[in-house]
Amino acid sequence: MGKKSLHDSLPSASDSPSQQVVKLNVKWWGWGDLSKSYDLESRKTFVKFLREKLHCSGDVVQQPAPLDSIKFSPAKADASFVRSLINIFGLENVHVDDMDRFLHGFGKGYLDLIGAWKGTPGRLPDVVVYPTNEAQIAKLFDLSMNGDFVVVPYGGATSVVGGVDVPSGGQTAVCLDFRLMNEILSIDEKSLLADVQPGCLGPEVERALGSVGLTLGHFPQSFEFSSVGGWVATRSAGYESTRYGKIEGMVESVRLMTPQGTIETPRVPASAAGPDIREIIVGSEGAIGLITSVTLRLRKAPESKSYVGVLFRDFEDGVEAVRAMVQKDIVPNVVRLSNPSETEVSIVLSRRDGASYVEKVGGWFLKKRGYLGTSGALMILGFEGSNERVGLERKLAVASCKRFGGFSLGEGPGRMWYKERFELPYLRDELMEMGIMIDTLETATTWSQLSTLHSQIMAAFRGAFEALSVSGFAMAHMSHVYRTGASLYFTFMAQQLMGREEEEWHLIKNKVTDVIVASGASLSHHHGIGLEHVKWMEPYWGTLGIRILKSIKHELDPKGIMNPGKLVPSG
16 A cells, blocks of 8 residues: 555545635636636737737637646645644644645735646645634644744735745644634624624625625725735725725724734724834734734715716826825825826727727817827726715816816716726736736835836836846836825736746846835835735835834744744844
8 A cells, every 4th residue: 555645644524615615616826706707809909909019929828737737745744733733623624635735825926826827836835724713723822832833824815925825944834714714793883893803805894884884995906805804914905095095094903813912902993002003913914923803994885986087198197186186185085097008008908899988988089189199197086975975076076187187088987997996807817828927016105206206117117128038018007095195006017938937027026126115115005015025124114123023023923933934034
């Protein structure tokens, strides 16, 4: 007889949560539901655009490796350790089979997916565990006092910066999947607060709140698949953050379990009791402990919604229009201003075997007036609230845009954007099949630096493509607007260098991120740090700042078992 595997030596569970994920047809190699894809069949104009821009064929040149060809890294956990976990979490919630491990081995970053497509993912967790209560987590931490393992928290796994990647090294890696801790514990309709467990996904939260006429108002692009715990751990931002703020402004209180004990911040609207410990927990990315419950600040569900499009002759006019708007306290829910290259792509994508929404408004007129040249910039404005408020704010915002040359396109572009706001991530899968590299990065800066930084980053992209001798282009939009500045969100595409995909990505990422950090802009506005940004943390915060972060981690996680390699530089 051959040697038994770890899985063979343990009792088997009938149907793990991971197996349920497979049954739900969730893509392991791309974004979202397996049954959904981005419709390029009716967007042949966009495929033609890609051929011209990237000098590619536009045909399918590669596909993900089949599941039965995946090369799984061997599990390092020994049977006695796994049995200890079974004693804590129960047989049905501890899994060591290769498929469970594979499904929990990576997020949705470009490097993650390259490994999945090739069938050669990086190191996988050795054990996947599904906690159902805090008592189990406390026992896991007790076990860590005598064990040699690390813990990687797992929510919706939508991280694009390596936030759930398993660290290299000899220690056993335990993936803690919170999908079974997914209850809405309470809703205080009088105080507009809700106590929520970390495994709740966006749609679950909104369904529960909507049933009593409330909303959180937090809708990141990953909304359908990301979790409350992940939002809080990474300081996520939703598309309505200009009005409602980022997730950190929606957290009233948070509970964190660490290897050294549990911290629960006071459930109060404000405090002057020294530095806010809540702010240490929010954005901690699982590096100091595990978020086990969050008290969220709610608002009444809106009566009315209106989304409109405005076209500017150039990006700078749009930037100044937005700045003037928000500094006069005209604050829409959504402000999204695309630069010329993103505007061009948006218009081309909207041509579904016919005219685009802009051309339907009157393309000849807009072109004659200088709106459809190479410098045009499209803005989407969104308003939600009472009927009266929506109508008034839309009128004021559009009037403010007109003072800077903005041309109102009406609700057509806004309705299309709203309808497809969660669909664009599916486009990446189609482009990767064509051999096209596509990824995103984001930052934030002040109004006085925004235009300069935008130009510097676009130049850095061009320099990177030239250094690699590939055809590529970048596009950007301004969103998440503040009184003092705004975020800039970049999407870049290039010919994929087959066999050198990681080298290509690193060169582009390094060149652009170096520019961001050197400018004094935010290292990340809402994607977080994870593995991909950690090497820039010391240049960003400074030596003393990093010492403070390391001292916090050492105090709460002295053995360094919590999501190692993320957020805080090692050493």
